[in-house]
Amino acid sequence: FMEGKDENLKKEIIIIESFYDSISVVPSIAPGADGSCGISVLLDILDYFKKHPPKRSIIFLATSSHYQSLKGIDKFVNRHLRNMEPFKSRIKKERIEPKLFIGLDLTSESDEIVIWHNSYEFYLQKVFAPLAKKFIAYSERFYRRIGYPYQPLLNGISPKKGLTWSSFHMNPIRTDGEIVILSGVPAISFITANEGRWRIDTPIDKFENLNIKNIERQSIFLKKLLKKAIDDPDLFANTQLKVEDKLAYLEVRIVTFDPRKSFVPNKPVKGALAFIRRDKICPSLSYSKTHCGVREDLIEITDENGIAKFTQFYVETLWWLQPQMWVQAFYINPENGEIILAPDLGVNGDQQFPLHLTIDYKEKKWMAVLFDCKAINLFGLIDPQYLIPLNKVDIFDLSNSLPDAYGYYLQFPGDTLNLGWTSYSEPFGVIFVQPHSGIKVAGESGPLGKRLLLLNSKESLTNKEYVEGLGFSADEIDSIYDTPYQGAKDMIILDTFRRRNFEKYGVRNERLKMLQEKSIKLLKKAEECRKKKDWFGFLKFSRQAQAIESRAYPDVKNTANDVIKGLIFYFMLLLPFAYFCERLFFGFPKIQYRIIAVFGIFILIYLIMRFIHPGFKLTNAPEVILLSFIILALSIIVLSIITSKFEEQMQRLKRETSKVYQTDVGRVSAAAAAFSLGVANMKRRKIRTLLTSITLILLTFTVLSFTSIKSYMKFTKVLRPNPPSYQGILLRDRCWFPLQEVALSYVIDEFSSKGTIVPRAWYIPSELGHMGGIQVKRKDKRFWVSGLIGLYPEETSVTHIDRTLIAGKWFEKIDENTCIISQKIAEFLNIRKEDVGKVYVEVFGKKFLVKGIFDSKRLMEIKDLDNEPLTPVDFSSFSESERTRMSIQRSAQVYQRKVIIPAFIHRDAENIILFPYKKVMEMSGTLQSIAVKFKEGVDSKSLVEDFILKLAGIVFAGIGEKTYVYSSIGLTAVSGLSNLIIPILIAALIVLNTMLGSVYERIKEIGTYSAVGLAPVHIASLFLAESMVYAVLGAVAGYLIGQILAKIMVVTGMLKGLILNYSSLSAVFATIIIVFTVLLSTLYPARKASQMSVPDVTRRWVLPKPKGDRWEFEFPFTVSEFEVLGLATFLTDYFNSYQDISVGDFYTNGATLRYEKIDGNKNKYYITTEVWIAPFDLGVSQKMEIIMEPLGEYNFYTINLILTRMSGEAGDWERLNRKFLDGIRKQFLIWRTVSTEIKKDYENQGKAILKLA
Template sequence: MRVVASTCQIILCLALTAGSQTWAAQAELGAVLQGHLRQLSGHRSRVTGYPGAATAATQIEAHLRAAGSDAVYHRSFHVPVPIDLGASIMIAGATHQLHVMWPNMARTSTTGGEGVEGRLVYLTGTGTVQIDAVDLQGAIVLLDYNSADDWVRVFDAGAAAVIFLAVDDVDVTEAAHRTDGARHFLSASADMPRFYAEVAVARRLRQVTPVPVARLTGRMDWLDAQGTTLVAVVQGADPNLQQEAVVIASYYDAISPVPALAPGADQASGVAVWLELARRLLQQPPARTVILVAAPGHFQGLAGMRNFVDMLRQREAGTAAATPLQNRLEGLRIRTVLGLDLSSRGATVALQQAGAPYRVRTVRPTLFHRVEDLAERYEAARLAGEPILGGALKPLAVRRDIGRMPEPIPVDGAVASLAGFLGLTMVTAGDSRPLFDSPADHFDKVDVAGLTRQAGFVLSLLPALLDDPEADWQPARAKDSYGVLTGRFVTWGAGAFEPDAPVPGALVRVRSLQHVLAGVRPDILAITAADGSYELRGLEARTLYLKPVDLEAYAADRESGRLHTVVDRGAASAVTHPSRVLMDHNEEERTLVGFRVRPIVLPDLFDPRSLLTLDHARLLDGETDADLQRFGLTLPATAAVIKKDGYYDGAGPRKERVGVFFVPPERPVKVVMTSGGLGVGQRLLLLGGGAGDPFGAGLGPAAAPIVTGLAQRVAVDLTELNQQRLDNLQSHGITSQPLRQLHERSRRLAQRNGTQREAWSLAARAHRAIAALVTDAVTGVLFVLLMLLPFSVFAERLLFESKNVHRQVGGAALLFLLAFGVLRYSHPAFDLTLYPLVVLVGFLILALSIVVTTIGMGRLNDQLQRSVSVVVARHRTESRRTAMVGRAFLLGVAQMRRRPMRTLLTCATLLLLTFCLVSFTSVQSTARFHMTPMTKEGGAGNDAVLLRRPGWAGLVGAVPDYLGLSIGVVAAPRFWYEKPGLVR
């Protein structure tokens, strides 16, 4: 008994000793990670191109050398980055320092030398109601950082600039969440200057407002910033396996909507674990050779990894330039790239193959078998069987559930997969990364314990895999789908026959349809050289279900920030120099042709009738109403556009509803917009008119870049046009009382504050109904003309009874023209058309087409009957019923003059039938609005209603805002990461 007790005590002591050792190791690992995070997040900004990124590279190199690396190689590349050159606001002689926000694509918030001057207004608890109640014309508006996209409504109300104020009295994940940051800049190059005030400055600005006069200045330039990728090589210890090399990579840069404030503490989680892994591998080399890569530019469309993988491609093709790094990699077989993309707020790690932002076909690698075995051992030994590894691994049900991502996260391994290598990435699962892409991503907000848990698993798994002789790190290389697009951006020179004048310093963009994915700006960018040339590397090419990419190019004035040259998307240029490219080869070339422009910004393209964002536009010359021959535009990437041209969908594009048009500087412009797959209809009309001006003169060259009060201006233009058309119809005897009532209601609402969007909706409905009324009138005329054809023939038989065929045809034609002349001056439909004779010409073309088709079909049937064999023909009757009926009908017509009473009765019967047909088809359509109160019976009832589109298609993000405003309730959006089961 005593022996058993002693044995139990020994086992307990051993377990406690092992547990204490494990806890001590975890605590030591946590302290190491904490030191790395504190050091890397000690910079103001680690955005590539800012001083903090260069300092972080120096610190990482020092760590590698201290761990025993004999050489750290540098590989430099360039990537366009917006550089904050300073901003401030002057109030009563006192200057307060600000920071420039991330630009709306190519348009930065540069204010020019004179800056922006206006009243300083602070809006709290913003919403459409409060914005509409305050006069913001020309004002500089202060908004809390967590005000979502209210800043767009502020510009729609006439604001000249917006300053976001840091919020310090609420939880940081609510005050500076990543989703708020994503909504503070646009994918369209809208001229909307925005700035950011840190906590201390924000407090002072709140205290001094309102201020009658304040002056705001700021400048930000797109520059071709240099990034430095650090590479260290750990020589393998096994002579039989040291020729097999594995790339283990991470990124060390950060991102924020305020580029000058990007400490990126949580964003440094991956590189912190990478540094500890590098130290252990350098001190105890594994069997295989390891290439350690730390790259910047991750948040600029994975630019750093694109550059490194491009070097691996060139190395495989034998075209890489001779460098010390290339010499060091000589003789190594590189087939796998493994990335570390970790964050601290998750408890599990997912192993991804390929991934966003590319779509590449993958085959499950045999390496996953060893990963599963080692993961199960670790989970059994360290976590009591609790799973920590997720992904497309066995057991599938468990691993996939814990490896799900809240949204697509662009990863470095995806670039390697695009180039045909095995691209893997270890990503933290179940973490929404709230402080990624946030100016508040500080060290004290990092969950070091959660990161330590993940790091313990990664640091156990990877060395074991690198030492495992059965692990297959060298799969056959797949198809290389890494695309390179080159070209030039040029304009038409004076007297040139071809566009040949280069546009240097322009920003060229491959639009990705998502302006941000988990902090990453997925657009691939380049800045043109002195000769206008550009090079875009890392595009998706030669893949399954390949979609064409859209190219955009913008040239701006450095001093003012205004865009002056963009790509021409007119009808002629779309044929000769299209900006859409299908990357069906690894290398493509495209010349972009631009022209001088002025921007027109429409701040809210949400259609209140269809509950969709308008995504089709037609630009007209304000003087001639003809389509513009040269124009450019950037419209929101709606769900329909993403389904047609892209791969990823989400809440992001449904939140953005700002459109920008680029038109010739000297021409007035009218805008017509609609939505839908075919782009048919007129849901938005911006004519530049006003009271008493139904057709307008367009938005002239002197107009402001932003069309403020858009809903009211559209409602006024529509009501004035509807008034003119209703008056025109009434002058010709066509009236509709329901339409008149609908029009008067929209007119009254257009004059009230806060009801302009409802007025727009009703005016658009009336506009469509009026157009349908005119169409019905013209359709009725066509029906009458169709009836005139046989009556002309009958009248000729009745009145003239000509014996000659030519005279019969001539008489019938003469009677038809006489009847048409009577209709022309008696029926109002002809006065409603611009060219009445076109109705006659169109009808005759239609009638003759039917006749020719009938004759052709008859001849064809004759030929087919003649081709039938004799045996078959014996069993067929020779009767031709159609011909017999026609002959009998013509015989009856020929007897009309001899039988006047029967003719009279037949004509009367036909007239009565026609009258009955017209009467029964004259149906008026009206809209009736029903409101059903939600009553509670017996103490129970419905507390909410669900509004959705057919097929569970996504709603535009503006729907909850405007729905709650219109009926006075709180509207909460709901999201599904997967489609509901009933529509799968």
């Protein structure tokens, strides 16, 4: 601690901090020279302030464990700096209240420094921006005097010229100030800028590799800068450094479950390594195992109570911003280092005590359950279709069930696809299983299903246990090797057994068979290579076999499901079939006999299907199908009874309270009546029914015999407008997101002997929404480029990119320290053509020899097979919504097969530098595309189709004089449909003739139906219902008889080669043809029947035209004198029920009923109201008057309506009244169905209202 000399300012404490630990991938060799620059400069600053005492007080802080998840500063913060209760009260005696925290994170690779506020939050950027400007202003005053020809201090808080924080560093950097600012203390960091930290975290980070001059320059600059800032009384003027304390406390208890001692897991594990895995470090920084040496996994050792404490997380109340976290813990055998306890994902672990959590409160407690385990390593966890890592592992025991306890550990936690802006992946994992157990493993890729099976299967034609895998003994293995080969072999054995089982029962899938033939050939090639010890060929063919078989595997499951779905479909038809058969053949009047007969028919058909349908052979529990349909039938009956009773009671209550009655016949009851009448008519005409049914049965059999649903692979080719720049393929993401590095390995496997393979890498700042930039330096000149491209030396033979060079020569190796710059960059950096091969430029603190200069215009003219240049895409040209859409499309390409190729704007080549491929990848570049130029004389089309068969993505292909976008997709198609035209026409005409004859024979019946009040549509539905009975009988009986005959013919060999496709698609398609044939053939007879029910030509009520705003007409109803008052009261109540209700078809302001005495001691009744008609936004309103007056000397009343338009357009008024008047007409129909007692009640109400005696 150094006290300030100014009485007014010394109360303001400034903390200056750096760390002193080192890191290396080889822990025992961690020199840490570059990592010690910060602490060295801190000590130099301390000496300087001893000689030049500051006005403000300073705490010089050196922390350890910076590279171990920032634990050193974390301990200091929680002991001295917390601002939030209850943490603040706990450190009351030791608490420090600094005005500002300044962190130093320096290296020797550059002499430039960037000031940063240690956060990616936009709010904090605004808070610290004024402070950054002040430091920049201090620097402006003196930097030239200390030897800097340029401003050495860069603004990382609010960068200018379109730069972002990521522009200053090759990789994201984590600083100690991050923890400080989360605790609510203002913090800034001074970090060496424009360097790559090439030696950090390596054994070569030695003193002899340091650039001492850069360290000295940074130290001199910071001493002057901090002196000016700390002594400035106005340092904090016009700044509001208010930061919220967001640090949270998480306490995790690690336990095991001992069922002999407790019913719940509660036995603490002492000495376990507990750590937290996160999907994000902060909202803008995704999880990575390390960031410039800083390890990201927070690791703690549990105490005697099994408790581990964590304090680096931040509280986030907005759930969509909360980082997802997973608790992990392992106990290590101290003798041999093996993991013997691991997190349990089984029934007693994660399923009851989840490992996943979010930090939504400042203090949180959690529990994780471990189990005794054996660790088994897995390799090659790749989805061979999408070339991405598998993200989930399923573990099964030898009975193919989930074990009681199991676990696994992959690169990323959770089950989501983590497709960040990176090409790096670790396709490896560890599974944890119970000792002395046998296990099987399946790998999954998001929602895409299983892509890898490790079963240890043994080939067999009959033994299902051998085929489904003998499993791996946990006691005998530590790893499962040759993953692609083992996965392909196990999947092929399983799929082959199942496919042969399908074919045994007449179920065929052509696509599955074709894919299997290819994968089996490739697996045999892999085995031959293994015998020859050709390990490259062994891996190559194993991967290819796995890729094709993983595409076939879903077809096996889909084929089995197809058969079961077809079975279920026909069982659904069996329910009405059994009912119709009972009505036709038995027609029991008593309900109990009817139920027995229906159930008996159902069971009989079930038993027949049980022996002839392969679905029962393919399922493990066929009786479950019968049980499910019995349960379904009983459930439907119970639900229908409950529903009908409930509706009946509700209608009764409705009638009793509001006197509003049902406006139409129930659809279910009408349909049931129509079917009953249809069946009754069929029973009366037995011969015709028999002959028509036989016709439809034969048609069904014909449809099933002559059609089939075939599965096949289709190669989709979309022609591109551009001619091909070379004969070959281009593999890239549709939205230009990075490919995984494993994709290059798979392409090399496929095409290494058939062409030239050239990958392309990009390095662009990770914040895609900004232009960003990378600094290129030569002497005192600085130039900001927008991206770096990494290319192979062989690129010249593919795109002839060397023709763009105006000086120098092309790369010779993929890892040389050279670069090729644009003409514009060369001019800016004063590099002449004769300087090429002699001068160096500096990028991210590393020097690269300028090997050439290219013409940017020519480079932009080079177009790849996608008709786009080689330069990086300018994502800053897209809006935020467009970038979000592209990100969604990137995920969607995994789930959908539609070929979508958006157009992209690329960055100009004049602001690009070319590097050897490996150098860009070392700079955290990403693999963006892979081009393959085929050798002359190869069959390009076959090569492309063989490759795309293994992929689920797309490739651009140059074949001949044309360019295509290729993709492959599994399709199904109907074959043999043309053979059915004549049989369908014959059956349709027979049904048409039958139904027309039925109509003309039943003219008297139709008249009777009309007389008893059936509407024309109901009469038409009688004939449609009858045809539906024919359709169901024909479809089910035809299918059943067809299958029986086919079974007999196949067993006896009477008709070799006859194969009926039992798939659901075939069954459904055949049934749909039958149903449509019958129904379409019945439409005309049904229409004729409906027309005959109404002899008048006009079947619809025709209204007269209104005269101006007045519409007067007679309603087509009459009512007797004895019911007229009750009807008037009924209608008045009806209109009053819609009073002040702004939903429905209309609303009123209330209705009034009055009467007028006329001659003959009779009354004339008036109902008046004002009506607003829906849709109400049209503003249609009217006055309505219903007049009921006597009809001469008869005891009947006529009904007249007078409508007067109040508002709304005349056309709308006339059009909307049609529906309104139909509603009134229905009320008259309902009045006829109301009981005599209720009519009397309405009459009495009317007399009371009108005060009639």
